[in-house]
Amino acid sequence: MNIVPRPLLIQGSYIVRPFIVWYMRGNRFEDPIDNQGYKNLLPYGYENQRENVLSPGTYSLERHRLMWLYLKNETDFFTKAAKVLHIAPEQSFIKRFRNLNHLDYTTSDLESPLADVKADICDLPFDDNTYDVIFCNHVLEHIPDDAKAMSELFRVMKPGGWGILQVPISYQRDVTYEDPTITSKEDRRREFGQYDHVRVYGLDYYKRLENAGFIVEQVDYTKQIPASDVEKYCLEKGEILPIVRKPL
Template identity: 25%
Template structure:
């Protein structure tokens, strides 16, 4: 029998149990991956939130997912949701001609699972999200923040940058947000709620499902305010 076999932990994405999650080191941060479906703490936390709070709820039928997250898309499909999917290039300034190719004012839910840190111009993302969402629709964002920094750390390039960011950094990141990330989203025009769903699940579930203990698992729910009249369709 594999040393992984057992009932100590459970993955809420694939539903399997085992005795260990697999450790994966990225710079100095360690991710705990499901040995079966390879979900990480962020995705398990996100999936709890989506399956408990979003999927099946009124006016939450039309989904869009940013980035190539096959596991998330597979799970959504298993729940009868076929999301529209766009890659990061859809929004990036180098590919801005692709913008506006999706219809505006129709999406109930847009999910950005750890993609913002890879996009060159995040302001373009916010503009496009507000165009795509229907009034009252929500964007669900996970990204990396460093609560010890007041502001966003942009243009990560040098080894000095990387040393300074310590375990928040992973290869490919273009920026890491500071403690003011939710204010940043509010300023971009959203009504923002920061959800620590792993915390809400309680200690036992947090341990059993390994849904994380860091700011990486935080979920920023950004609502397109129905009362603002400045949205363009």
Template identity: 60%
Template sequence: MKRAFKFFLNKVPRPFLIKISYWVSPIIAFLYNGDRYTDPIDGKSYRSFLPYGYENQRENVLAPGTLSLERHRLLWLYLVQTDFFSKELKLLHFAPEQAFYKRFKVQKNLDYTTTDIESPLATVKADICALPFENDQYDVILCNHVLEHIPDDHKAMRELYRVMKPGGWGIFQIPLEMNRLTSFQDDSITDPKKRAEIFGQYDHVRVYGMDYFDKLRAVGFEVDQVLLQNKLTSEQIQRYGLNPHEILPLCRKPITS
């Protein structure tokens, strides 16, 4: 039974997984109940997390209850250290993750807008390269694991900058190869299997290197490379199932822009 759930979670496309997660995740959470690992998003503990990954499966990364991955739990731990849950903020959330959606939606301090082309959780169906929003609208923008799907990421970054308020901030996570200096993109590679082999997933169009942060700066953002794990103990990193080296790209729009 448990092996079947593992196979199911790794083979089902994530948009479909979102739709069925309301009834699937409670069953999986019950099967994995324990006290070795904790998901900080809902506070529940498990004997292990589940494996997950398209081309290269990662062990012990998918929390059974919220279906959060390492990057989601890392972002949550960052957000709870800010005024995100207390200050009145206008929030734009791209490709809203199931782990966050219901929690952000009920936050009375958040004026919450979700957007995506395909996600069933998006209230505004939109192309990130041509957003239907006015300039300088949002205090906070979350756009995580989206840009690696966008052929013209520079245009998308310009749109993110345009709709962010001066003084606003955002987190724009991507799959980052820290040993790679320059991002790689080849639009002539169209075969899904070849894309998965080279880019890590069939629907990715590039592999990001450390020049990603300069790409964001080029459109006007001030960028900090936040390694939140430096504030955590090794025991916390293990218990929360985090990638100890993952960087949070914190982007700010200057007030003088």
């Protein structure tokens, strides 16, 4: 996975997906994004493979399925007209969000062939106060100047707008660990847990978002889902959704 270029991985996945879905169909697990049942989910992980994580039909991970449930049950995202910016759009969501006629939906990424606009998150080519909703998940841990990226997301969000900005967080750390002198893949893998990460976020991640201007709400949505559904959907207990809002 780490050898094949990401664009090729994305393109090739569309070819094999129907065969994998057919082979793995069952009723032990369910993906709430497409309501497809499976006897097992696929293992996934860059460094350490986790069992029953990746849904064959939507390529969703636990965090994607949790976000979908939150959007469906707790927001008006699927019914209210809005201008939406999606940074590094996930395969789990992109076609489904794009097909929602009430959304003016724009995607942006430096490399993904799925994105509408090729852009640097630290220098977004969008006007101030443009978007009602912004999604930017598991991106900021790759960005050397994450403060600049956060400020750009804040800039292009409308007053009163909201978003979800997920990152991997080590809840054993109070302070984010980063060192710009660590540049090799091997050293980054050892220090940050993945070869293309530039830091390990601690609990101060939410303060960093506040420093960019956001109002931040930490939502552990698994606590609001029945335990049987947590197991059925293969959700990761304790996964925090950072819900950000721009003051009016």
